Amino acid sequence: MPANTKGTMKILSIGKTLSHEDLAITSVSSSSLPEIHNIQTYDYVIINGGDGTIRRVLNQLHNLSRMPTFILNPTGSFNVVAKIHRAPKIGSVLDSLAKGERPKTQKHHLFKMNDELFLFSAGNMGDLQHIFLSETLRFGWLKHGIAKYILAVIFLFPVHVIMTPFMLMSSTRFFIFTPLRFIKKFGSFYGEVHEVDLDLDNDYNMIELDGDIVNVKGRHLRIRQAGNVRVVTKQ
Structure with missing residues (x-):
């Protein structure tokens, strides 16, 4: 040593x-x-x-x-x-x-x-529906692993196919996924974030954040960069 x-x-x-x-x-x-x-x-x-x-x-x-x-x-x-x-x-x-x-x-x-x-994901579109259903399935043999997420995708696929185009055109819906930053912005999808201001319909909103569901008070959302941290990676 x-x-x-x-x-x-x-x-x-x-x-x-x-x-x-x-x-x-x-x-x-x-x-x-x-x-x-x-x-x-x-x-x-x-x-x-x-x-x-x-x-x-x-x-x-x-x-x-x-x-x-x-x-x-x-x-x-x-x-x-x-x-x-x-x-x-x-x-x-x-x-x-x-x-x-x-x-x-x-x-x-x-x-x-x-x-x-x-850290990388936020939204109130299909991501929110997917996480909500996945967490509902978190019990028994589905509690651990990715099976609950796969089942949620299968169950929600028809809804996503129909609703996603409308959500992408909505000013009160959004989805941020920064690993796809090369897309920058497509409708209400954001791959890159500098500063985004959104006004939603309600004063209480369920939002997905990195796989968590949080309840946000207030219809105005201000989304911005907040610095960085150092993370250990492979040599």
Whole structure:
């Protein structure tokens, strides 16, 4: 073990208890995160979970005065953010840190919709319907894995075929998916976001954010860029 690695490097694991014989890792549940007041003193923060978990964690942490580097341990169904950054296996990252090696990182751009942070996806079109039905199917043998999402696509396919063209022409419907940033904008679809202002029909709106469904108060939505974080990627 490199000299002083265990004593000088601070690592926080959120959502799962992790250990390594050559590293000091503090593990906390995501629900107890608000009680941790010294997160800016950690060098690395491991987020264990899927896209929704990553969003909820960063929603609490993105205003820190000093932002740690984030290590993703994807355990969700889709893990889009982890795929974007080709997140390496958690064991290999910890082994590299124990050797004193500095892992390669990439920037991940963050976005805000009013007060809610999101990482790559937001909308109230077919994405919202799909997530709502998928979460309804989250029980029994469908609880884990992607089967519930596939079934939701099959069930909703006729509705999407009929309604999507109308939603793309609507001023009160929108879908943002930044991995397709090369499209920029097509009707109410946005692949690239700088600043978008939208007025919806109602004062209370259900919106999909990175696979989560949130209830947003107010009919005016201001969507904008919100900085970035460093995420560990493959060497």
